[in-house]
Amino acid sequence: MIPYPDRSLVARLLDVLIPPDVQPGATDAGVLAWLDDVAADHHAQYWTTLFTPGLDALAADLAAGAELDTELVATLGGQDRRPGWTVSPATFVGTLADVAAHGYYGRRESGSWPGIGYDPAPKLPVPDVVRHVAPTESGPEALDGRYDVIVVGAGAGGGVAARVLTEAGARVLLLDRGRFLTTDAIGHDHLANHRFSAYGHNTGPARAGNPRVVADAEGEHRIDAPHDFRWHNNAMTVGGGTRVYQGMAWRFQPDDFRMASRYGVPEGSSLADWPLTYDELEPFYTRVEQEFGVCGDGSVHRFQGHRSAPYPMPAQPETAEAGVLRKGAEALGLSTGPVPLLINTEHRHGRAACVRCGQCIGFGCPVDARAGSHNTVIPLALATGLCRLVPGQFVERVLVDGSGRATGVVVDDLRTGVRREVRAGAVVLAAGAIETARLLLASATTDFPDGLGNRTGHVGRHLQGHNYERPAVEVAVCRCW
Numbered sequence: 001m002i003p004y005p006d007r008s009l010v011a012r013l014l015d016v017l018i019p020p021d022v023q024p025g026a027t028d029a030g031v032l033a034w035l036d037d038v039a040a041d042h043h044a045q046y047w048t049t050l051f052t053p054g055l056d057a058l059a060a061d062l063a064a065g066a067e068l069d070t071e072l073v074a075t076l077g078g079q080d081r082r083p084g085w086t087v088s089p090a091t092f093v094g095t096l097a098d099v100a101a102h103g104y105y106g107r108r109e110s111g112s113w114p115g116i117g118y119d120p121a122p123k124l125p126v127p128d129v130v131r132h133v134a135p136t137e138s139g140p141e142a143l144d145g146r147y148d149v150i151v152v153g154a155g156a157g158g159g160v161a162a163r164v165l166t167e168a169g170a171r172v173l174l175l176d177r178g179r180f181l182t183t184d185a186i187g188h189d190h191l192a193n194h195r196f197s198a199y200g201h202n203t204g205p206a207r208a209g210n211p212r213v214v215a216d217a218e219g220e221h222r223i224d225a226p227h228d229f230r231w232h233n234n235a236m237t238v239g240g241g242t243r244v245y246q247g248m249a250w251r252f253q254p255d256d257f258r259m260a261s262r263y264g265v266p267e268g269s270s271l272a273d274w275p276l277t278y279d280e281l282e283p284f285y286t287r288v289e290q291e292f293g294v295c296g297d298g299s300v301h302r303f304q305g306h307r308s309a310p311y312p313m314p315a316q317p318e319t320a321e322a323g324v325l326r327k328g329a330e331a332l333g334l335s336t337g338p339v340p341l342l343i344n345t346e347h348r349h350g351r352a353a354c355v356r357c358g359q360c361i362g363f364g365c366p367v368d369a370r371a372g373s374h375n376t377v378i379p380l381a382l383a384t385g386l387c388r389l390v391p392g393q394f395v396e397r398v399l400v401d402g403s404g405r406a407t408g409v410v411v412d413d414l415r416t417g418v419r420r421e422v423r424a425g426a427v428v429l430a431a432g433a434i435e436t437a438r439l440l441l442a443s444a445t446t447d448f449p450d451g452l453g454n455r456t457g458h459v460g461r462h463l464q465g466h467n468y469e470r471p472a473v474e475v476a477v478c479r480c481w
């Protein structure tokens with residue numbers, strides 16, 4: 001429940017922010033009821049520090065004769081200070097507008113989607129029988145087996161590693177802290193997923209017991225929400241990020257590998273050229289595009305490097321939105337082309353073609369047309385009989401011998417709490433950019449006190465992420481703290 005006694009004031013303000021027109025207004029669309037649902041878990045701090053003092057000040061303005069209408073709200077939205085207000089009116093109005101927009105546009109139940117032209121129904125016929133590839137999991141008893149290599153993380157990198165290692169005849173133990181989640185289990189909550197995580201995420205881990213530490217210019221902070229965007233919240237399930245990604249399959253351009261020598265190193269920057277070139281990597285790009293399955297048009301992107309093979313599938317047809325952008329780009333003299341996507345545009349490798357429901361990112365694919373490691377390389381690795389995939393296993397540290405060579409890992413079974421050591425001849429860390437670095441640092445020994453592979457002190461530094469736009473609600477709170 002919202003902790004403000006005058007609910008009618010909140011309702012009136014919401015209906016000024018999102019008034020009824022041909023679409024329902026905010027309260028008719030259930031935004032007030034939704035604010036009740038999320039108040040304690042997600043907005044508690046806003047109510048204490050911003051909404052309650054803002055509403056009190058607004059109530060005083062109204063008692064003094066102000067009218068609660070669009071004009072007043074627009075005025076408040078442009079004011080950082082106002083007599084009688086202890087919080088910024090602009091922050092108050094802006095933040096409430098943001099959360100109202102979350103409740104209005106982010107929820108199917110609000111009925112707002114037709115008004116903005118968003119229709120997540122398939123636009124092409126759905127096959128009568130939809131086949132979802134689910135990798136076969138083994139139980140923790142598989143940890144007792146003998147393996148050449150332990151691969152930590154069954155995401156993009158770990159899946160590919162398991163595939164090529166088993167192809168070469170190695171016995172592989174593939175561990176992931178997450179479990180394989182079906183498309184239904186991942187769900188379609190547009191407010192709580194790995195694309196937009198202001199209200200949680202959809203593959204875990206659970207909020208309780210999974211604090212994170214983030215560091216910024218002001219020092220280290222503990223955050224108790226594992227979905228907090230500052231920790232770079234990727235998916236933790238078999239398939240890793242590929243289970244919920246959008247599936248854009250861009251190659252780097254040749255210059256991306258030599259930015260330092262091409263453009264120089266800005267002062268204070270750690271920019272360095274890659275230790276390999278585009279041409280050296282090209283055959284591997286091609287192999288991944290063929291094995292996962294990418295659709296696109298390899299002839300249109302002007303700055304790309306050479307390609308030794310075309311994309312295996314034709315590009316998606318142009319959408320109305322892409323057509324508008326293309327025309328705008330053409331007017332500016334810019335060329336455009338379809339985004340290469342890890343999405344079947346035709347039936348391929350036993351999986352269906354895309355039905356164009358338009359809600360890839362953050363969710364599972366309803367017809368399994370989108371390729372991830374869980375429905376391509378991991379099943380191929382398992383099919384060799386040389387790989388065991390054991391989910392629900394949290395790798396706590398890497399074990400090394402005196403020379404620094406990895407000999408195994410310490411694993412916590414997240415269901416039973418049993419901790420054990422598992423040995424192998426080599427360990428591949430593919431737990432994601434942040435967790436891999438964290439594991440190396442957490443595996444320090446007396447011989448390697450700064451963590452493994454960290455003679456230079458660079459492990460865990462220089463991450464160049466691609467953060468999605470911050471949920472506006474969090475930006476607003478940063479402003480008022």
Ligand SMILES: Cc1cc2nc3c(=O)[nH]c(=O)nc-3n(C[C@H](O)[C@H](O)[C@H](O)COP(=O)(O)OP(=O)(O)OC[C@H]3O[C@@H](n4cnc5c(N)ncnc54)[C@H](O)[C@@H]3O)c2cc1C
Pocket residue numbers: 152153154155156157158175176177178194195233234235236237238239240241242244245246247248249250361362393394395396430431432433435439
């Ligand atoms: C919403 C979203 C959209 C994206 N869209 C795109 C896109 O369009 N194109 C693109 O190229 N990329 C995209 N990405 C990014 C892409 O998914 C990642 O770059 C990629 O998955 C990283 O691969 P990885 O193998 O390093 O890690 P991940 O795929 O994240 O896999 C790491 C795995 O390790 C497991 N793990 C972590 N810690 C441990 C531990 N201690 N013990 C055991 N297991 C552990 C995790 O559960 C996870 O399954 C997107 C990501 C998201 C979340």
